[in-house]
Amino acid sequence: MKQPETLLEMDRVTKSYPMPDGPAVEVLRGVTLAVAAGESVAIVGPSGSGKSTLLNIAGTLDAASSGSVRVRGRDLAGLDERALADLRTRTIGFVFQQHHLLPQCTVLENVLLPALAGGGRVSSRTHAKARALLDRVALGDRAGHRPGQLSGGESQRAAVVRALINDPAILLADEPTGSLDHAAAGALGDLLADLGRDGLALIVVTHSGELAARMKRRLSLIDGRLISGDGPA
Numbered sequence: 001m002k003q004p005e006t007l008l009e010m011d012r013v014t015k016s017y018p019m020p021d022g023p024a025v026e027v028l029r030g031v032t033l034a035v036a037a038g039e040s041v042a043i044v045g046p047s048g049s050g051k052s053t054l055l056n057i058a059g060t061l062d063a064a065s066s067g068s069v070r071v072r073g074r075d076l077a078g079l080d081e082r083a084l085a086d087l088r089t090r091t092i093g094f095v096f097q098q099h100h101l102l103p104q105c106t107v108l109e110n111v112l113l114p115a116l117a118g119g120g121r122v123s124s125r126t127h128a129k130a131r132a133l134l135d136r137v138a139l140g141d142r143a144g145h146r147p148g149q150l151s152g153g154e155s156q157r158a159a160v161v162r163a164l165i166n167d168p169a170i171l172l173a174d175e176p177t178g179s180l181d182h183a184a185a186g187a188l189g190d191l192l193a194d195l196g197r198d199g200l201a202l203i204v205v206t207h208s209g210e211l212a213a214r215m216k217r218r219l220s221l222i223d224g225r226l227i228s229g230d231g232p233a
């Protein structure tokens with residue numbers, strides 16, 4: 001059988017933030033992680049351990065201090081801002097810890113935004129996909145609402161749909177069920193688990209043991225390194 005493509009590879013990635021008066025904050029101290037198509041990984045860890053930092057680096061939004069990151073085999077170190085943005089738009093979907101919906105746009109407009117990143121118009125196929133995904137997260141009747149008219153959980157679900165609109169190969173989700181009640185979190189967990197089966201590479205940062213249990217691998221970020229319960233990361 002053909003091996004699934006390794007979509008994301010992080011090799012001995014470190015990240016430290018220089019501080020004007022005092023020692024640098026060392027957040028990541030050698031993170032090594034490979035995620036292939038169809039794999040799902042949960043990352044847990046205490047607040048401040050660097051989970052969001054790790055996702056931002058994996059998603060090309062922030063640069064590592066040292067070590068290498070490869071997305072679909074391409075080393076990010078060799079890419080300029082424009083090439084990075086292009087790779088990000090085509091390959092990576094983000095669900096941020098704060099959902100970052102634009103308040104002046106409707107739900108439908110918000111979820112279609114990434115589809116506009118390449119310039120031009122949104123195709124009717126993409127419109128149909130947006131509608132279908134909104135239905136799937138039970139937001140079909142909220143497409144015309146603005147974010148200020150949504151609950152926290154509804155905003156979070158809209159953010160998941162937005163992350164999926166460009167059919168990313170890699171989905172990075174930072175506490176996607178953080179503001180959801182039990183039923184809504186379960187429904188979103190179902191959607192995320194389905195995506196893994198559809199061949200996405202999925203990395204989910206979560207405090208929820210239930211959501212973590214639905215991912216194929218579970219890793220803990222402790223002292224700047226990933227520790228696996230199921231063998232080496």
Ligand SMILES: Nc1ncnc2c1ncn2[C@@H]1O[C@H](COP(=O)(O)OP(=O)(O)OP(=O)(O)O)[C@@H](O)[C@H]1O
Nearest residue numbers: 017025027045046047048049050051052053054097
């Ligand atoms: N721009 C920055 N400058 C300096 N320190 C930073 C910066 N961004 C993050 N940090 C520090 O890096 C550490 C990791 O932050 P990060 O947001 O990655 O944590 P986290 O694991 O996502 O936490 P939480 O679970 O609370 O979301 C924190 O101690 C934070 O204060």
Ligand SMILES: [Mg+2]
Nearest residue numbers: 051052097174
């Ligand atoms: Mg965080």
